[in-house]
Amino acid sequence: MxxxxxxxxxxxxxxxxxxxxxxxxxxxxxxxxxxxxxxxxxxxxxSLDAEHVPIGIVVETPSATAQDLVSSFYQSEFIDPVPYHSMKQAEDAIMHREISGAVWLRSGFASDLLSGRQAPVGVILDGVDANTARIVDGYIMGSWYAWLSRYVREKRAGYLRPAVELRHRIWFNPAVxxxxxxxxxxxxxxxxxxxxxxxxxxxxxxxxxxxxxxxxxxxxxxxxxxxxxxxxxxxxxxxxxxxxxxxxxxxxxxxxxxxxxxxxxxxxxxxxxxxxxxxxxxxxxxxxxxxxxxxxxxxxxxxxxxxxxxxxxxxxxxxxxxxxxxxxxxxxxxxxxxxxxxxxxxxxxxxxxxxxxxxxxxxxxxxxxxxxxxxx
Amino acid sequence: MDKNSLVLEAQGLKKIFRAGDRTIEALKGVDVQVRSGMVTGLIGPDAAGKSTFMRLAAGLMKPSDGSVYVLGLDAAAESQQIHEKIAYMPQRFGLYEDLTVQENLDLYADLQLFPRTKRKERYKRLMEMTGLAPFMDRLAGRLSGGMKQKLGLACCLIRPPEFLILDEPTVGVDPVSRRELWEIVYSQVDQLGMSVLVSTAYLDEAERCSRVVLLHDGRIIGSGKPGDFSAKMAGRVFLLNPARKEKRILQLRLSQKPQVVDALIQGDRIRLVMSEQLEPDQVGSSLSLPDQIEITPVEPRFEDAFIYLLRQKGDTATEVREAENQGEDIGLGIHKPVQGSRTDVVIDVQRLTKRFGEFYAVREITFQVRRGEIFGLLGANGAGKSTTFRMLCGLLPPTSGKLLVAGCDMLTAGPAAKKMIGYMAQKFSLYEDLTSRENLEFFSHAYGLSGRVRQEKIAWAMDAFGLEKVAGVRSRNLPLGFKQRLSLAAALMHEPDVLFLDEPTSGVDPVTRREFWRHINVLAEAKVTIMVTTHFLEEAEYCDRLVIMADGTILDQGTPDEVRRRCSTEENPSPTMEDAFIFLIQREAQKRSLVTVE
Amino acid sequence: MEILFRIIALTRKELITLLVNKKSRLVLILPPIAQIMVFGYAANFELNQVPVAVYNQDRGSYSRELLAHFDSGTFRLVRNLTSSEEIAPVIENKQALIVVQFGPDFSSDILSGREATLQLIVDGRNSNVALIALNYVQQIVSGFNRELAIQHRRINGGDQGTVLVVRSWFNEMLDSHWFIIPGIVALLTIVITLEVTALSVAKEREAGTFDQLLVSPYSPFEILAGKSIPAILIGLIEATLVILIVVFWFNIPLRGSIFTLYAGLFIFILSAVGIGLMISSISVTQQQGLMGAFFFLVPAVILSGFATPISNMPELVQDLTLLNPMRYVLVIVRGVFLKGAGFDLLWSQFVPMLAIGIVTLVMAALLFRKRMG
Known part of the structure; x- marks a missing residue:
């Protein structure tokens, strides 16, 4: 200096x-x-971790299978399911920001699944907050997978099982x-x-x-x-x-x-x-x-x-x-x-x-x- | 050191500042020589370039052209070596306000590498000189303005420098501390043969220097012994004693005569400076004065010579003055005469008190001001002048006591009452980003003027205060004198009955100050009640009546002559206002110490 | 009439002081543009070019087929690992965020109908990035599964199964720019409004002009009006500038009515002006005003839902956000931009914001005089 x-x-x-x-x-x-x-x-x-995200659940025709799927959403610590009677109601709730998304089981879901027809599960997300939406998407997918593997095991419906299973480990911060x-x-x-x-x-x-x-x-x-x-x-x-x-x-x-x-x-x-x-x-x-x-x-x-x-x-x-x-x-x-x-x-x-x-x-x-x- | 050797030599010194696209030439080529072993004063009004010169001498700036040599060293290139030999005290001395007196001294002792073993003795000596010994553990920020300056000086003197540079050490310092500061400086010169360069805007201080250098507008306009300057004015200065009622008009008339250099009110009399030597009776005839006025020749002061020199140089203010000299009009049309009698009490203050926590800023003060009076509020910084003022204008609620301005309490007054007062704050407080015209337009709206009246008033203000030239200039860029005129114009457009002026002339050069008082005198003639604070004690002479304040209380009140008379002693039978002021303060201090002894 | 003239004079004066010199004009225009550019490009949760390392022990074709799906813009294959020892350093040194590992039997498991496993190791140091990346991989894998299922059915006949059919409303591509960028309209508006107001009274106090105003016939409410109107104007102009950039530079859809958007912004600015003037009335110096604005702004932005959802915050903090006007305007701005929402959906956001505005403005006017003693 x-x-x-x-x-x-x-x-x-x-x-x-x-x-x-x-x-x-x-x-x-x-x-x-x-x-x-x-x-x-x-x-x-x-906190970027979404927890207790309110998700609308619409089951058009109640059935054991549908109930089983819905219960897997209830088990998730990340999702707070909110039941609605019709998709119209759920859509309204999304507009009013009461829920961040909705899962929709059509009237034929259980019977289609049993009879081997295509039984898609509809998911609508409030995409305004894309980051949260994507995380919520992940949570819904996780619950759905959990139900699916259980269903496959119980009903021995191997044909329903996805071919590749993803197993992940998050290092350094496992609880993310x-x-x-x-x-x-x-x-x-x-x-x-x-x-x-x-x-x-x-x-x-x-x-x-x-x-x-x-x-x-x-x-x-x-x-x-x-x-x-x-x-x-x-x-x-x-x-x-x-x-x-x-x-x-x-x-x-x-x-x-x-x-x-x-x-x-x-x-x-x-x-x-x-x-x-x-x-x-x-x-x-x-x-x-x-x-x-x-x-x-x-x-x-x-x-x-x-x-x-x-x-x-x-x-x-x-x-x-x-x-x-x-x-x-x-x-x-x-x-x-x-x-x-x-x-x-x-x-x-x-x-x-x-x-x-x-x-x-x-x-x-x-x-x-x-x-x-x-x-x- | 040899008395005639030079400690500082400047040659062709220039300093140019660039601010945006404007360039300011602070020093326009000055040659200065400072001799060793004596006090040299650098005298000049504000913005003359004094501080710039001091900083260049201290090696804190590089000159744009020319050179300064200090103790034989080039200030531009060898500043580090210079710093080891000199001490420099900037205008606002940079004391660390959150450090105590002791800690400030320790810091500067460390910085000057003053040996620890000798400190105790040296501190003791310095504290005796400055009278700060009882305050060693007080934070510097809690000291009064005068004490701060004394501490600053002490810090510079811990290791006695070969050359001491003081930049306006007495600005904002009360007269008592001012005298003490000068005593300390002289003790160093006498005992150690120290060389001192000191700058000041107080012209009375020039007479305390061995030699002076006069700086004006970046140029040297004279140098020599102060006595030589006043001697040149011998036979040109007189005192007049007009009838009391007429003194103001007479002073206004006289100050516009071309053969008059200066005409000032001094209590009940007028001090007159003529441009050439005259016998007293020649003065009367030359100015066609009435016979009953006595004309007595008096000793000239340094200030007379300074004003004379400035008038000769012809600065802007003088030009305006000359332009206004057309005809005999002394500008009485400035304000419509206020209704009412001169015996009305316009400002009534009874046992007014303001307390901040435990501290009494103003304590039980009582006074009355009548219509058309110029009423002065005098005192050192922190005496409570501004607090009183702010309470009168409704800016501060009083703790107790009664106060009425034109019959209203301004704190709760409505718009109608507020239109009766005009207020000019201590420092320039118009909008700096607005041009002169925009400021006037804004304040005319603020006071509810509209339509033709408003246009006329703005035109009048522009004209009466010579502001046309600067109508489109942002007020930030106005010279100080114009700023003050603009403030006064803005405070006057709505023709108030009462005018509050808080230190309107602080930091204004003597020429502009005179012009300013001319306007005030004209207003007083129109029966406008004027309340003014000032710390220039000679301005106290211009007031009809005044109060002197210290520590929130009133020490004395009356006309300037009364106050001075009451303070005359055997040693000093005809005291100046400053003598009177110091007398009052010291008497008060004695009283207090007696009280504490009891 | 006189009052009106007086307020206009005050407004005019205020605008001149704010806009008169080049520097202060630039301060109002350049930083916002710079900030929206930085925010627009840097501040988002999209992932691009995520470095991926692959440890592939599988000899079959399925692993290569699945890897081909990774080759989009999101992922970038940086290394092929040859042993499991290499996995740890490649993650630790941040050479790859993800390691994809195929076991030796991956393809044969698929062919024989057994469950094939894909191992994924993710660097969790930034948990958010980890989650998003994981989510992308999940989507790739489920897409791959669907393809396999279709192939399988084509071979075996039949059309059974269940899938998740996900649709995102308002932001179909789940582009987080669409979330962040409209929020910047609110962010920059409050920053500028606070900057203009928080210093305005303190600045006049420092310059002494505030005393001059107080001794003049102005009443506190006239001063308040004179201080608010210019700030509101500048806030609205600033908002317009940012909206134009959002719509025409970043191509974010503006689906709702401009009227609703501006009504929301106006009330928001009103509340920001109230807060700014309150800070300013309390402060004695500009320094304090600046600090005050900073201390308000940082929590106000963090706790507004600008970057992170309010619903993730603890209950107590969520209640605290009810006092934050930015919380409401973000819903309005995003609602109008992405959902095309109108008053019917948004009125519940307007009311509290208006209340905050009125309360703070009245407080500011009262504080103008209070702070003198």
Missing amino acids: AGRISLRRLSGLIRKETLQIIRDPSSIGIAFVLPVCLLVLFGYGV RSRNFLVPGLVAVIMTLTGGMLTALVVAREWERGTMEALISTPVTKGEILLGKIVPYFVLGMAGMVLTVFLAIVVFQVPFRGSFFTLAVSSALFMLTSIFMGLIISIGAGSQFVAGQVAIVVTFLPAFILSGFIFDIGSMPPPVQAITHIIPARHFVSILQSIFLAGDVWPVIFRSWLWLMGLNLIFFLIIMRKFHKRLL
Whole structure:
């Protein structure tokens, strides 16, 4: 770093920053309260797993076979069957969003099945929410398969059996709890807040309040000013990380299969990129107001949408996929999801570490070029 | 260090700022030399380029052209070395408000690598000088404006610098703290032979410097010993004693004569500065004054010389003044005369109190203002002036007490009552994104003017305040003087009976300030009641009556002459308003300390 | 009459301040376009080019036939594995999301009428992606089964059996873009409306102009009207811009009446304006206004059903969402766009939103003066 570093000056700056953090409620708010709020919000509020989906059941002519099929829907923990007398009623209910879909057994279902004629089962889905519709489709299919194999076994109707049976195993998250992948990803979003947003705000605040002008006219060197900001917020961010990881494991019961060492190294690398981004933003922005807005747009939103935290990167159009590489959160999310659910998967972790280190280097060079002990 | 060696030398120094597609030339090529071992003042009105110069000298900016050498080092290229030798205190000193006094000192001691072993002794000395010793554990944000500046100065002095640069250290500081700040600076110069460069917009402070450099509109308009400037004005300054009722009209007339440089109301008298040396009786005949007016020559001040120099340079404000000089019209048509008698009580304040939590911002104040009076509310920052004002305008509910403006309580008043008052806030508070014309259009609508009346009023405001030239300019980009005129115009279009002006002239250069007061005087002639706050104590002289406030209470009230007379002492038989003010505050402080001793 | 003129003057002033400089005009137009593009392309639950590895021990033709079905846009065969040891690393290293495994007897089992098993290993780190991918495979397999059944019948004669015949209403292809993109109309409208309103009073407070307004003859309700009208106008223009992009760029069908859509958006904007002005009246600085807007917006979006269904949330949280105007407008927007729903289906969404709007607007007007002491 530019100029020599005096430990005396550096420790003075760090002590000052620490006192400010302790006394400023908004720092504590962004570093600790906001993370907990987000964690609770996502942990409880956001779930992609549809459970107890209301599904209309229309049986035009009751029969033992039809009853048997319907009972398999009742056994499913994912489906809450709602009986209707006619398809018209069920369709109305779909229009009014009372049910997410309907299963329709025509009047001839049982007799056709017994007499060997085609006996199709009709399913209508409310496709507005395509994602949920597809999951519901899966649940209905599952219940139907369950009934079919039972029917085949009991009636010895081998000819009805489907030729290929699908057996699947879902690794790392067998219960497919969406919380297990949302919560680790959230750690990255939260660290972006402390690293990027808080750093950008506090540095901009120094410019706005004129404290920076007084600071840079003292013998302090550029390197000392930068380190004086990086060290305290690095520690603060890591503390926030430990808090969120603790909550994730203890409160939200997310499994943790990797090593804390890998987590610590990865977090440190990511924290540094976030702080660097915060510093770059604060150099460009004159006021806290602008810094806050820019920080949301360039750190928070991408960490949310383009990091693979919720939306699958592999499915994005290639140009968007290319852009995601320069978003540090993408690499960190990828590490986090592996460490938590799969373990220390070195090829994934190394690749991400390399990216983070590269980004750190680039951000560092930008800061050294753009930050001067000078106004304007 | 040798008294005549130079600590700073600037040559052809230029600084150009670009904001969007506009360029602002803050410094237009200045040559300045600062000698060692003395206090040099950089004097100039706002926006003259003082701060830019100070920042360039401190190596915080790069010049667009020319050079500055500080202690023999190039400020543009060797700023790091300069920072190790100088101390610089920016305009709003960057104290960390959420750190205590002690913590701020520790930080700056660390930054200046001041040895730990010597700190205790040094802090003690600094705290004695600044009087901050009892407040070591108080957060800097909780200090008064004056204390903050003193702490800022102390931070700069922990390791005594070779060269001290102070950028407007006394802005927004009460007169008592101002004196103390100057004392601290001089103690350093006298004891350590420190070289100091200090900038200020207060012209009376210029006289405290050993040498001054006058900066105006990015150019140097003079430099030398302050006494030399005032000496040039000898024989040109006089005091007049008109009849009390006529002083305002007379002052308005005089200030428009071409041979008059300056005419100011000073209590019951008028202070006159002529453009050439004259005998007192020549003045009378030259201005065709009535015989009964006495004309006494007085000592010139630095300010007289400064105004003279500015008038010679011919800035924009002077041009307007000259354009308005056509004929004998002194602009009395500005406002239709208000109905009612000058004996009516228009503002009635009885035992008014405002408490924020445990803190009394205003405590049991009582005063009355009569129709057509210019009534001044004086006090340091935090004295409770603005709080009183905001209560009078209905912006803040009082905790207790009675207050009536034109017979109504403005907090609950309806539109009709609100149309009777005009309000001009402390800082420019019209819409900066709107042009001058759009602002006037908006406020005319807001006060319910419509149709032809509205068109006429807007045209009148444009004309009377010389705003046509800037009708299409966004008010953000207006020079400060025009902003103030626009604010006043907007507050006047609906012809209010009562006008509230909260520090209307703060940050305005002396020439514009004079022009502003001309308008106020004209309004007072039309029986508009004017309530004004100010921290320029010389402006207190312009008021008919005034109250002096400190810590939310009234220390004294009366006409300027009465107040000054009451504060005269044996050592100082004819005090200035500032002397009177400091006298009152110190007396109050003594009373309190007596109370606590008891 | 005078009141009307005064309100018009206030509205005009507000619009000039908002639109006068290039920067603030750009802030109103560019970010929304950028966001709808990013959201439109990046934020959806469709899967594309899912990497699949195959471990095929089967020598017969059926496995190859089934694999051919995987060769659509959704899946991409990346590797052929030669031993079962390779399965774990290929998933762990994220080279493949799915491994498809055929046992040695796959084809012979089918030929001899025994049950043939297809093994599937899915990377569950992103559970949602895993579920969707699994669902796609299920559909491929059941399609394959149906084909086999038909072939079988052709050989053996007869026409028996049962199948699931699934039809999706409103969104026949189950394209999740159709779900997310109309939602963006609501999302961007509330973001812009809050941005315009949450700072407006705080900004005037900081500049001191709010005092100037309060000493003028304006009553709080006139100020409220003057602050709301421009925000509503800007909100509606913004919504129109986004709707045009949704319809003409992303080709999402607009099946219902524009009138119903705009009625819903209008009431929604009204409630957003009320919330924004309330935040703004409470805040002293723009900074606080911005923070307030942020703290409202994040939960409001997450708990609105924008990306994840409200019905999946815990009961308590579901009750909380009843206070969120965005919850209602999302139903309206999606209903009008995809279902062609009219007032008869949607009135129950209009009423609570209108109530929220009225309550917040009145609160805002009351707070204008309150916050002075």
